[in-house]
Amino acid sequence: xxxxxxxxxQRLGEAGLLIGGDLSAYESDWRKRYPxxxxxxxxPASTAEVAAVLRLCQEHRVxxxxxxxxxxxxxxxxxxxxxxxxxxxxxxxxxxxxxDAANASLTAEAGCVLxxxxxxxxxxxxxxPLSLAAEGSCTLGGNLATNAGGTQVLRYGNARELCxxxxxxxxxxxxxxxxxxxxxxxxxxxxxxxxxxxEGTLGIITAATMKLYPQPRDRLTxxxxxxxxxxxxxxxGLARARAGDALTGFEVMSQASLALLARExxxxxxxxxxxxxxxxxxxxxxxxxxxxxxxxEGLLGAAIEGGCVQDAAIAQSLQQALAFxxxxxxxxxxxxxxxxxxxxxxxxxxxxxxxxxxxxxxALAAYLPGIAVINFGHLGDGNLHYNxxxxxxxxxxxxxxxxxxxxxxxxxxxxxxxxxxISAEHGIGxxxxxxxxxxxDPVALGLMRAIKKALDPQGLLNPGRLL
Amino acid sequence: xxxxxxxxxQRLGEAGLLIGGDLSAYESDWRKRYPxxxxxxxxPASTAEVAAVLRLCQEHRVxxxxxxxxxxxxxxxxxxxxxxxxxxxxxxxxxxxxxDAANASLTAEAGCVLxxxxxxxxxxxxxxPLSLAAEGSCTLGGNLATNAGGTQVLRYGNARELCxxxxxxxxxxxxxxxxxxxxxxxxxxxxxxxxxxxEGTLGIITAATMKLYPQPRDRLTxxxxxxxxxxxxxxxGLARARAGDALTGFEVMSQASLALLARExxxxxxxxxxxxxxxxxxxxxxxxxxxxxxxxEGLLGAAIEGGCVQDAAIAQSLQQALAFxxxxxxxxxxxxxxxxxxxxxxxxxxxxxxxxxxxxxxALAAYLPGIAVINFGHLGDGNLHYNxxxxxxxxxxxxxxxxxxxxxxxxxxxxxxxxxxISAEHGIGxxxxxxxxxxxDPVALGLMRAIKKALDPQGLLNPGRLL
Numbered sequence: 055x056x057x058x059x060x061x062x063x064q065r066l067g068e069a070g071l072l073i074g075g076d077l078s079a080y081e082s083d084w085r086k087r088y089p090x091x092x093x094x095x096x097x098p099a100s101t102a103e104v105a106a107v108l109r110l111c112q113e114h115r116v117x118x119x120x121x122x123x124x125x126x127x128x129x130x131x132x133x134x135x136x137x138x139x140x141x142x143x144x145x146x147x148x149x150x151x152x153x154d155a156a157n158a159s160l161t162a163e164a165g166c167v168l169x170x171x172x173x174x175x176x177x178x179x180x181x182x183p184l185s186l187a188a189e190g191s192c193t194l195g196g197n198l199a200t201n202a203g204g205t206q207v208l209r210y211g212n213a214r215e216l217c218x219x220x221x222x223x224x225x226x227x228x229x230x231x232x233x234x235x236x237x238x239x240x241x242x243x244x245x246x247x248x249x250x251x252x253e254g255t256l257g258i259i260t261a262a263t264m265k266l267y268p269q270p271r272d273r274l275t276x277x278x279x280x281x282x283x284x285x286x287x288x289x290x291g292l293a294r295a296r297a298g299d300a301l302t303g304f305e306v307m308s309q310a311s312l313a314l315l316a317r318e319x320x321x322x323x324x325x326x327x328x329x330x331x332x333x334x335x336x337x338x339x340x341x342x343x344x345x346x347x348x349x350x351e352g353l354l355g356a357a358i359e360g361g362c363v364q365d366a367a368i369a370q371s372l373q374q375a376l377a378f379x380x381x382x383x384x385x386x387x388x389x390x391x392x393x394x395x396x397x398x399x400x401x402x403x404x405x406x407x408x409x410x411x412x413x414x415x416x417a418l419a420a421y422l423p424g425i426a427v428i429n430f431g432h433l434g435d436g437n438l439h440y441n442x443x444x445x446x447x448x449x450x451x452x453x454x455x456x457x458x459x460x461x462x463x464x465x466x467x468x469x470x471x472x473x474x475x476i477s478a479e480h481g482i483g484x485x486x487x488x489x490x491x492x493x494x495d496p497v498a499l500g501l502m503r504a505i506k507k508a509l510d511p512q513g514l515l516n517p518g519r520l521l
Numbered sequence: 522x523x524x525x526x527x528x529x530x531q532r533l534g535e536a537g538l539l540i541g542g543d544l545s546a547y548e549s550d551w552r553k554r555y556p557x558x559x560x561x562x563x564x565p566a567s568t569a570e571v572a573a574v575l576r577l578c579q580e581h582r583v584x585x586x587x588x589x590x591x592x593x594x595x596x597x598x599x600x601x602x603x604x605x606x607x608x609x610x611x612x613x614x615x616x617x618x619x620x621d622a623a624n625a626s627l628t629a630e631a632g633c634v635l636x637x638x639x640x641x642x643x644x645x646x647x648x649x650p651l652s653l654a655a656e657g658s659c660t661l662g663g664n665l666a667t668n669a670g671g672t673q674v675l676r677y678g679n680a681r682e683l684c685x686x687x688x689x690x691x692x693x694x695x696x697x698x699x700x701x702x703x704x705x706x707x708x709x710x711x712x713x714x715x716x717x718x719x720e721g722t723l724g725i726i727t728a729a730t731m732k733l734y735p736q737p738r739d740r741l742t743x744x745x746x747x748x749x750x751x752x753x754x755x756x757x758g759l760a761r762a763r764a765g766d767a768l769t770g771f772e773v774m775s776q777a778s779l780a781l782l783a784r785e786x787x788x789x790x791x792x793x794x795x796x797x798x799x800x801x802x803x804x805x806x807x808x809x810x811x812x813x814x815x816x817x818e819g820l821l822g823a824a825i826e827g828g829c830v831q832d833a834a835i836a837q838s839l840q841q842a843l844a845f846x847x848x849x850x851x852x853x854x855x856x857x858x859x860x861x862x863x864x865x866x867x868x869x870x871x872x873x874x875x876x877x878x879x880x881x882x883x884a885l886a887a888y889l890p891g892i893a894v895i896n897f898g899h900l901g902d903g904n905l906h907y908n909x910x911x912x913x914x915x916x917x918x919x920x921x922x923x924x925x926x927x928x929x930x931x932x933x934x935x936x937x938x939x940x941x942x943i944s945a946e947h948g949i950g951x952x953x954x955x956x957x958x959x960x961x962d963p964v965a966l967g968l969m970r971a972i973k974k975a976l977d978p979q980g981l982l983n984p985g986r987l988l
Contacts, residue, residue, distance in 0.1 A: 236868045
């Protein structure tokens with residue numbers, strides 16, 4: 055490999071190539087689930103340098119693993135343990151290239167941290183709505199490569215829907231200049247959306263033009279207690295009909311999720327009593343917080359009258375509004391404290407969520423009495439984090455070793471029967487690659503393989519991921 | 522061709538195959554710009570029949586031209602004059618298969634007329650927002666194959682953004698079952714968006730699952746007179762900031778457009794005096810028409826005070842609101858009455874629209890004194906219909922013959938310099954295929970050709986279109 059590494063060093067300089075030493079930050083994900091060994095870490099500072107790296111990889115047939123903030127959950131951004139894969143970190147490409155306020159768009163490089171993109175938009179008086187737990191360290195390129203979701207999808211869509219254009223380096227080391235601030239452009243195949251969500255297997259995203267939105271005047275949250283998931287779905291319909299696009303959040307938390315939170319993080323106040331399902335609603339109001347409060351009062355009053363809500367609390371201050379969100383966002387931390395669990399990032403048609411949960415809760419209880427389902431998520435998008443924990447007294451590691459495969463099969467079977475997805479927002483990576491091969495429509499898999507072969511004939515881009 | 526046609530007839534029956542007789546409705550577009558001659562017209566009644574047609578076409582190497590409502594403007598859906606291409610009409614596949622109100626989605630077949638999709642959604646108390654001039658005869662499949670735009674893009678997006686899933690027959694005659702009511706699904710490459718906008722060159726869309734929205738409680742329109750396009754862009758920013766997502770329409774009409782309207786359709790009342798630019802605004806309100814009126818009064822008051830609006834009129838009734846829209850939608854008819862013209866369906870970053878128009882108006886006036894630019898469109902999306910008519914006294918046909926190529930070059934050069942698109946919402950078809958080859962990023966063209974070859978290796982799907 056010396057000629058390859060020499061050529062790389064010559065092109066990238068000392069700062070652009072790490073060989074030897076402690077590369078662990080690049081070789082393993084933050085949860086240490088997918089440790090590997092890198093041939094080296096390339097850290098290009100420009101699109102031209104990324105293109106040069108890709109050309110050298112082609113020439114020397116070296117596989118490339120692109121890496122952003124390395125915050126993924128499915129093993130998409132770390133090398134395997136062969137020691138033969140080059141990690142291509144986009145971390146040095148972190149510039150916000152431009153903001154066009156009149157066009158409500160922003161162009162930034164792939165390595166730009168999501169929170170920095172949000173801050174740049176806010177600095178121009180506008181909103182970049184993509185928001186997720188890892189926003190302090192995940193990067194725009196990774197968000198696009200995995201089509202990240204998050205908490206604002208109900209109103210603003212996934213990363214895909216927020217993107218207007220891309221700059222991409224192909225497997226052959228050519229640069230596609232597809233940055234665009236256009237809302238409408240029907241000049242050929244939608245290459246942009248093909249690269250988005252392809253997890254670095256078709257090309258390397260180096261920059262993107264993203265949509266910005268007006269900042270809402272005010273945001274307000276409320277909690278609502280529902281007796282069943284069907285009631286929560288009815289509340290969603292009511293909220294959409296009454297609030298329209300002002301409804302920017304609709305999250306559910308099961309009773310068990312909030313009980314876990316009370317045990318693990320007792321300092322967090324829970325304003326409503328124990329309900330079967332607690333819904334967090336958010337309104338983003340273009341007028342005023344009073345207008346949002348009045349809208350909430352009308353909506354929740356109607357819902358209580360109609361019977362789909364038992365009790366409700368509207369945040370009385372911005373601080374309380376954030377505290378409601380904090381409840382929802384702390385569930386993963388409470389789960390981590392409670393020990394390993396089996397995670398499922400699934401989506402279903404909203405109309406199928408209730409029957410899925412009823413069937414699966416019963417099936418798991420029958421399979422292993424005492425099993426704990428921690429179920430929460432973005433009901434407005436049909437996206438549940440349906441996580442399963444060991445019964446009390448059973449060691450989590452043993453539980454996973456003994457039951458993970460069987461429980462995954464049960465969950466994914468029930469999802470598949472309802473036309474759902476086994477990966478709503480986390481992607482496939484290494485974790486779900488085999489599962490995808492078994493469950494995805496075979497015609498779709500055939501099309502995907504044909505596209506992969508057409509765009510990366512040598513199979514060097516993030517091999518062993520996704521396909 | 523007899524064995525091929527015999528096999529087709531056996532599979533499709535008498536009702537499913539037209540040979541000989543008057544096929545002109547299938548062989549020419551409605552404007553009679555792209556007349557051709559078909560080998561035959563296949564009219565399959567089911568997805569399985571479409572798949573059978575495609576398998577026979579593969580076997581006998583017969584090119585296929587898919588056709589929906591045949592309302593396109595770029596020659597994408599009629600056969601060439603070789604007499605060797607099979608027209609595949611989806612007109613018999615027109616069922617709305619299902620509506621899922623709780624999931625706010627609808628599944629319909631490709632041949633379903635757009636107005637029928639809208640009506641089915643309304644019947645379930647929901648809104649299908651795609652709306653365009655041809656909605657009484659264009660079909661859902663054609664809307665998706667060309668990624669149709671229309672008047673509601675500002676808020677709801679193009680056909681692409683409204684689609685959740687597709688059923689597609691591949692070139693090999695396999696069926697990809699990608700119908701989905703999912704809002705989030707990160708399981709592999711985005712095949713859906715690859716087929717959307719591919720103009721029938723990668724596969725045949727046979728059905729789609731589309732998003733539905735709550736019906737707005739009320740809609741209200743207003744007209745605003747602006748002294749310049751810069752003022753109109755400033756008004757757009759103000760309207761977005763104040764009204765948020767309630768702003769569902771923002772159209773501009775130049776003074777020359779409204780003057781043409783006054784000449785050709787004098788029965789249409791024009792409430793405002795002659796302004797350099799007249800903006801049509803639409804608010805969709807989740808609360809009430811009074812709330813919308815108050816929002817308009819606040820917005821337009823602020824705009825007049827700020828100087829970007831000279832005069833304004835808010836519709837006083839639903840009838841007047843529709844009359845305002847009717848003004849905007851009648852411009853193409855007035856143009857047709859006035860004779861042939863050179864049409865440009867372009868898009869630009871909103872921030873670049875004003876400089877483009879200033880440069881191009883001056884360039885065209887210098888090129889040919891007396892030339893008339895009829896400029897109108899969806900300013901909120903940066904999409905202009907920048908159409909050019911002959912000077913008074915010059916016969917339109919002669920004008921086109923002498924000047925079309927030169928004027929197109931001027932317009933597209935100026936668009937390209939600003940990162941704009943030569944086809945915002947009408948597609949490429951036959952009309953702009955060569956232009957695309959000259960102007961599209963060569964790396965993008967290479968990627969498109971590689972994908973075409975991977976998915977349609979024999980090149981039988983809508984050949985000579987797009988690529």
